[in-house]
Amino acid sequence: MPTKKVIKKVNKKTKRHIQQTNVHRRKRKRRRIKKSVLIGFIAIIVAICAIIFVPKTIQNSKLKDLGYDSQTIKAIRKQNLQKEIIDNQYYSDYLAQEILNDTVKEEYLDLYSVRTSDAPLEEKDFLLYHRLLDKGYSRQQANNLFKQLRFYEITPLLVFDYQVLESTYIKDCLDHRDINSETHFELTNDYYTEYENTLPVDDQSSNAMLVNKTYYLSSDYVPANITELSVVYAAQDVSLASEAAEAFMAWVDAGMDLGVRFYAASAYRPYSHQEELYNDYIASMGQEQADALSARPGFSEHQTGLTVDLASVNSDGISEYKDTNEYTWTSTNCQDYGWILRYPEGKTQITGYDFESWHYRYVGVEIAQAVVASNLTYDEYYCLYLKPWNDQSLAYGTNANQSTTPTTAPTTQDA
Numbered sequence: 001m002p003t004k005k006v007i008k009k010v011n012k013k014t015k016r017h018i019q020q021t022n023v024h025r026r027k028r029k030r031r032r033i034k035k036s037v038l039i040g041f042i043a044i045i046v047a048i049c050a051i052i053f054v055p056k057t058i059q060n061s062k063l064k065d066l067g068y069d070s071q072t073i074k075a076i077r078k079q080n081l082q083k084e085i086i087d088n089q090y091y092s093d094y095l096a097q098e099i100l101n102d103t104v105k106e107e108y109l110d111l112y113s114v115r116t117s118d119a120p121l122e123e124k125d126f127l128l129y130h131r132l133l134d135k136g137y138s139r140q141q142a143n144n145l146f147k148q149l150r151f152y153e154i155t156p157l158l159v160f161d162y163q164v165l166e167s168t169y170i171k172d173c174l175d176h177r178d179i180n181s182e183t184h185f186e187l188t189n190d191y192y193t194e195y196e197n198t199l200p201v202d203d204q205s206s207n208a209m210l211v212n213k214t215y216y217l218s219s220d221y222v223p224a225n226i227t228e229l230s231v232v233y234a235a236q237d238v239s240l241a242s243e244a245a246e247a248f249m250a251w252v253d254a255g256m257d258l259g260v261r262f263y264a265a266s267a268y269r270p271y272s273h274q275e276e277l278y279n280d281y282i283a284s285m286g287q288e289q290a291d292a293l294s295a296r297p298g299f300s301e302h303q304t305g306l307t308v309d310l311a312s313v314n315s316d317g318i319s320e321y322k323d324t325n326e327y328t329w330t331s332t333n334c335q336d337y338g339w340i341l342r343y344p345e346g347k348t349q350i351t352g353y354d355f356e357s358w359h360y361r362y363v364g365v366e367i368a369q370a371v372v373a374s375n376l377t378y379d380e381y382y383c384l385y386l387k388p389w390n391d392q393s394l395a396y397g398t399n400a401n402q403s404t405t406p407t408t409a410p411t412t413q414d415a
């Protein structure tokens, strides 16, 4: 039997052991708590990183799949275009290049994605794009047109009727690629229903007004300040609006200094005169022929007082004008005097008139020079740069400024 003393010693030892064990347990517990806090903390960090980086990685991989390289992907992120590009699957080498150059316009990513580097977009393309939308084309239709056609193939659509099936028009253009250019444009089908969806002239007081087989002048329209030209400059009883008359005389004088001699065979025609002319044509050749050769009353530019038919002093009448030196000179220099050749050769499809070498229209020097530089017909130029917008919210950028605001009458056919 152990003595009392021994028992006491053992108890003391056990007590100490228990105490020590408890201390260890407490330390272990504290360590366990510390460890789980750390794990939790790491888990949060990992989760945050995952939230941030996983979608980015997924996006990057989607952009890569579309065809973008890592440098372009960086630029896409910098410009914050990734969502729109991925959602719409936009890609073209041209778009990638423009993004890399930081020259892309965000609102036209769709348009960039249908173009190639050899047909880069210019300011006038964006304007044309908006004019198409304003005319009723959807973005999808406009993209199809810009994907396959050139600028000069699209601009006639601003003059033509709205085409529900733009694909038919595109095919017609592609079929004529070998003969069409900026200076010659013809198609198989007709896209312009003459005298059908007619509208009054936008602004009868503007020298820039467009009068064609769509836009007409009212029957009582008479230009302000009609001035009769002296016989030095014109046949008898020939008048122009005063600003056009001044510009015309300056033009004739400049030609005369060079030995180029031309005069106004006809200019302002009142509504009633045009009516007589047109009815005579109908009586002699029927309406179809009459429409091809003469404007219906109200639809003739001659009623504006801003139009002249030229003749050379060295030949008879306007129909022979094309073969004269005078034609060569006036057709090349007209814009410097504020005039344009209104119905050029090779553009009948757009103007609705056969080539008229003699028929010139005053629009002012600034617009005349811009029209010639553009290679567009005035119908197209007006609809692209000068026409008021149907939907003002689509108006793009700053439009070109509106312009401030023979003894026997010729019998040859004329608009």
Ligand SMILES: [Zn+2]
Pocket (backbone or CB within 6 Å): 302, 307, 308, 309, 358, 359, 360, 414, 415
């Ligand atoms: Zn004429």
